[in-house]
Amino acid sequence: MSGYLPIVLFLIVAGGLGVVVMFVGAIVRPAKYEKVKFSVYECGMPSLDENRKRLNLRFYIIAMLFVIFDVETVFLYPWAVSFDMIGLFGLIEMILFIVILVFGYFYAWQKGALEWA
Amino acid sequence: MVLAIVFTLIKILIIVVCVLTGVAYMTYAERKVIGHMQVRLGPVHTGPMGLLQPLADGLKLMSKEDMTPDMVDKPVFYVAPFLGMVPGIAAFAVIPFAPNIVVADINVGVLYVLALSSVGVYGIIMSGWASNSKYATLGSLRSSAQIISYETAMGLSILGPVLLAGSLNLKEITEAQRGLWFFIPQFVAFVIYSISAVAETNRAPFDLPEAETELVAGFHVEYSGMRFAMFFLGEYANMYVVSSMCAILFLGGYTGPLLPPLVWFLIKMLAFMFFFLWLRATLPRLRFDQLMNLGWKVLIPIALANLLITSIVVYAIRN
Amino acid sequence: MNEIFMNVGFWVLGITAVVASLFMVTRENPVHSALWMLLTFFAVAGIFIQLDAEYIAAIQVMVYAGAILVLYMFVVMLLNPKSTGFIKVPAKVILGSVVALVLFLQFVMTLMGTGVIKSAQMSGMNLPEGLSNVKAFGAVMFTQYIVPFEVASILLLVAMIGAIVIAKKD
Numbered sequence: 001m002s003g004y005l006p007i008v009l010f011l012i013v014a015g016g017l018g019v020v021v022m023f024v025g026a027i028v029r030p031a032k033y034e035k036v037k038f039s040v041y042e043c044g045m046p047s048l049d050e051n052r053k054r055l056n057l058r059f060y061i062i063a064m065l066f067v068i069f070d071v072e073t074v075f076l077y078p079w080a081v082s083f084d085m086i087g088l089f090g091l092i093e094m095i096l097f098i099v100i101l102v103f104g105y106f107y108a109w110q111k112g113a114l115e116w117a
Numbered sequence: 118m119v120l121a122i123v124f125t126l127i128k129i130l131i132i133v134v135c136v137l138t139g140v141a142y143m144t145y146a147e148r149k150v151i152g153h154m155q156v157r158l159g160p161v162h163t164g165p166m167g168l169l170q171p172l173a174d175g176l177k178l179m180s181k182e183d184m185t186p187d188m189v190d191k192p193v194f195y196v197a198p199f200l201g202m203v204p205g206i207a208a209f210a211v212i213p214f215a216p217n218i219v220v221a222d223i224n225v226g227v228l229y230v231l232a233l234s235s236v237g238v239y240g241i242i243m244s245g246w247a248s249n250s251k252y253a254t255l256g257s258l259r260s261s262a263q264i265i266s267y268e269t270a271m272g273l274s275i276l277g278p279v280l281l282a283g284s285l286n287l288k289e290i291t292e293a294q295r296g297l298w299f300f301i302p303q304f305v306a307f308v309i310y311s312i313s314a315v316a317e318t319n320r321a322p323f324d325l326p327e328a329e330t331e332l333v334a335g336f337h338v339e340y341s342g343m344r345f346a347m348f349f350l351g352e353y354a355n356m357y358v359v360s361s362m363c364a365i366l367f368l369g370g371y372t373g374p375l376l377p378p379l380v381w382f383l384i385k386m387l388a389f390m391f392f393f394l395w396l397r398a399t400l401p402r403l404r405f406d407q408l409m410n411l412g413w414k415v416l417i418p419i420a421l422a423n424l425l426i427t428s429i430v431v432y433a434i435r436n
Numbered sequence: 437m438n439e440i441f442m443n444v445g446f447w448v449l450g451i452t453a454v455v456a457s458l459f460m461v462t463r464e465n466p467v468h469s470a471l472w473m474l475l476t477f478f479a480v481a482g483i484f485i486q487l488d489a490e491y492i493a494a495i496q497v498m499v500y501a502g503a504i505l506v507l508y509m510f511v512v513m514l515l516n517p518k519s520t521g522f523i524k525v526p527a528k529v530i531l532g533s534v535v536a537l538v539l540f541l542q543f544v545m546t547l548m549g550t551g552v553i554k555s556a557q558m559s560g561m562n563l564p565e566g567l568s569n570v571k572a573f574g575a576v577m578f579t580q581y582i583v584p585f586e587v588a589s590i591l592l593l594v595a596m597i598g599a600i601v602i603a604k605k606d
Contacts, residue, residue, distance in 0.1 A: 004485050006125045006221040007229075010210040013129050014203045018347055025179045025343035032182070039187060057603055059262055060514055062409070063507040064599040066265040068592050069417070070503040073272040074495050075588070076424070077228065080280040082574030083428065084435065090578045091432050093586070098421060100589045104596035105417075113600045114413045116406035193467060224569055228494035235502025239474065242509050246467055258513070265506060285570055 061113050072101055128220055132209050140353040141171035147394055154398040181342035186248070189339065193247035198340065198347035201240025204233040205354030212361045213288045215371050215378040226287035227275060230362060231268075234317065238264050240351060241336050248339040256335020259325055259405060266412040267316040267323075270309055273420035277306035277427050278366040291370030300367035305423040307367045309416050311392070314359035316412065318352065321397035325405055360389035445486055453479035466512045470505060477501040491570045 079086075079094055086093075108114055145160065145167070152159030160167030185194060211226040213219040223229060238261050245257020279285060281302065282293035300307040316323040337348045364370055364385035371378035403411070453476050460472035477500050484493035577585055 003221055003223045005122070006129070007207070007210045007223070009122070009125055010129050010220060011203065011207050013126070013133055014206040015199060017133065017206065018199050018202055021179075021343050021346065022183075025181075025183060028180050029342055030180075030182050035187075057514070059258060059510050060507075061599065061603045062262050062266060063503075063510045064603070065413075065596065066269060067499075067503040067507055068596045068599075069269040070272070070499055071592060072589075073269060073276070074499055075585070076273075076276055077279065077285065078491060078570050078574030079578060080276050080428075080574075081283055081285055082571045082578065083280055083431070084283055085571070085575045086578045088432065088436075091428055093578055093582060094428065095425065096586065097589045098425060100586075100593055101596075102421065104593040107597055108600050109414070111600050111604050113604055114409070116409040190465075190467070193471065196471065223490065225490045225494050228491070228498065228570075232494050232497035232502065235498050238502070238506060242506070243467075243471070246509075246513065254513075261506065261510075265503070268502075283571075 058116065065108060065113065068101075068104070072097075125220065129210075132220065133206060136206060136209055136354055136357065137350070139357055140350055141175065143353050143356070143390065144174065145171050146390075147397075150391070150394045151398045154395075175346075178342060178346040181345075183343060184339070184341040186250075186339050188249045190247040190249065193243050194339075197240050197244035197247055198344045198351075199240075200243060201237065202347040202351035202354070204237040204240075205351040205358060208233045208354075208358040209361075211287055212358075213291060213365070213370060214382050216288070218379065219288065222286070222288055225285045227279060227285045227290070227366075230358065231272060231275070234355070234358070235268060237351065237355065240348065244340065244348070245336040248336070250339055252338045253336050256338070260319055260336055263319070263323065263325065263408060263412075264317055266409060267313040267416070270412060270416035270420050271313040271317060273417065273424060274306040274309040274313065275362075275366060276424050277303040280424070280427055280431060287365050287370070291365055291372060294369040295372055298367065298369040298372075303367065303423075303427070305419060306427075307363075309420050309423070310363060310367065311389075313412075313416060314363060315393065315396060316408070318355050318359055318393075320356065320393055322400035322402050323408060324397075324402060325408060356390065356393060357386070360386045360393075363389045442486060446483065449479045449482040449486070452476075453483070467509070470508055470512065473508075474501055474505060477505070488569060491573050 075097070076094070079090060083090060148170070149159035149167070160170040163169040163173045185191065208230050210220045211223055211229050213222070241257050241260045241264070245253045245255075245260075248254070278290060278299045281299055282290040284290055284293070315321075319325075337345055340348060361382075364382060368385045368389075369381075370385070371382040373381035376384075456472045456475040456479060460469045460476060463469040463472065477496055481493040481496040481501075484490075484496060
């Protein structure tokens with residue numbers, strides 16, 4: 001537990017750095033409001049339609065697959081660390097775990113969920 | 118107790134200043150190295166051999182107007198640069214630069230770095246959404262999809278060294294490589310890690326989110342001055358983090374003959390940083406579908422197969 | 437000294453978690469909600485670290501903040517919902533909430549009296565000497581709790597297939 005105090009301090013210093021650079025910048029930099037300057041950037045043209053477009057469904061599938069693979073990877077870490085303690089049993093168990101997920105992976109591939117074009 | 122805290126704070130400040138200097142001179146090195154690779158000179162006018170260029174850049178960024186366009190979502194717009202910068206810098210808390218130079222020697226160092234890098238994606242998503250601009254939205258979506266795709270491959274490739282060392286503590290992983298650096302038994306993982314490290318940091322040839330020719334810098338297009346500098350800082354600090362992790366996981370960290378440990382560490386880390394620059398000068402940018410195919414259809418299966426083979430071989434050798 | 441430190445840490449993190457989650461459910465804008473949720477996750481991860489559960493804290497950040505919340509963000513951007521303003525809360529809902537709150541407090545107080553809560557507090561797991569947290573976790577999970585672990589893999593498989601079937605109607 002006490003090993004984490006330096007990390008808390010580090011996070012505070014890193015965040016404080018951001019505050020400091022913003023503050024120092026605020027002293028020296030100009031601030032002059034102009035309507036056109038503060039409009040949304042679109043190569044000098046007035047914006048055509050709404051800027052937050054609905055995004056493609058593919059991004060959702062990618063994020064969903066990522067959640068599953070992320071959980072899988074997270075399970076693998078304690079396994080890798082305790083590998084010398086759990087022996088053959090652990091090895092077979094993990095092969096089984098990966099094989100089950102590889103089925104899902106190939107299903108995703110077959111259904112074209114990994115295609116982008 | 119108070120003395121210990123002050124002592125730690127001094128250590129942290131020294132490391133942060135070193136990181137900032139490193140980031141500043143990385144931009145100089147980038148321009149200089151790529152310049153010479155393309156038979157140009159790079160910056161030469163500011164100071165001897167252009168060595169004061171980063172300082173001039175810093176002053177320029179600081180004196181630029183801080184723009185907050187009218188259409189943006191203000192709170193999110195202001196928080197996003199912090200989410201982009203803090204994780205990159207805070208990751209250095211667990212990096213062992215030498216046997217006795219490490220701020221926090223925690224048991225789950227690898228997971229800490231991975232967790233911070235997975236938080237870094239929020240800076241990108243939030244800035245893209247808050248900017249309320251087409252370029253920013255497109256850039257941030259591409260970028261975050263790219264980062265999460267390669268995070269899986271990266272996580273799986275890191276498992277190889279973790280399995281060999283039997284620990285998540287970065288110092289223990291380094292010490293486990295006294296005899297043999299892990300990039301020899303784990304060469305496949307090393308290659309996968311290197312590729313996904315480049316993709317994770319949005320660097321060429323995977324710099325689609327910032328593709329200046331089509332997306333005019335992507336997610337941070339609406340940011341200016343110091344806020345832009347914070348994103349920039351975060352990105353370059355992240356490059357140092359993935360380079361340090363590469364040195365620790367595969368190249369033996371601070372171990373090595375003759376020279377002091379710190380020097381060995383820096384040599385390995387900077388060698389990987391040079392690799393970043395070299396790639397940028399050499400390879401053309403990938404298309405987005407090629408990028409996704411490489412991540413999902415090539416790197417992930419190879420990383421899984423590598424892990425299975427490694428675990429079987431390790432079991433066979435140990436018994 | 438350390439004791440005080442632990443307590444201060446717990447209160448700071450606990451209050452942050454509760455306040456952030458309150459903000460999360462009351463924001464009109466889904467992206468603001470997601471940001472507050474992120475803060476809640478960090479605070480909870482901090483509490484886990486205080487309990488010496490480093491691995492769980494890392495999972496909290498990597499999986500919940502790093503993956504699941506990213507998915508939420510994508511869904512929010514996918515649907516691009518327009519803010520509808522505050523929904524008027526009918527009087528009977530407020531009345532019902534008050535009654536529920538009173539009953540809940542009574543329930544908690546009764547439980548406090550019987551000592552159930554006290555015995556449910558963390559009793560501190562006995563780790564084998566010289567083992568790191570994650571290693572001990574792995575050793576237990578892959579021997580004693582093997583069945584739940586394998587079931588989890590099936591669950592992940594089902595989730596993956598389900599997501600693809602829903603998203604890819606062809």
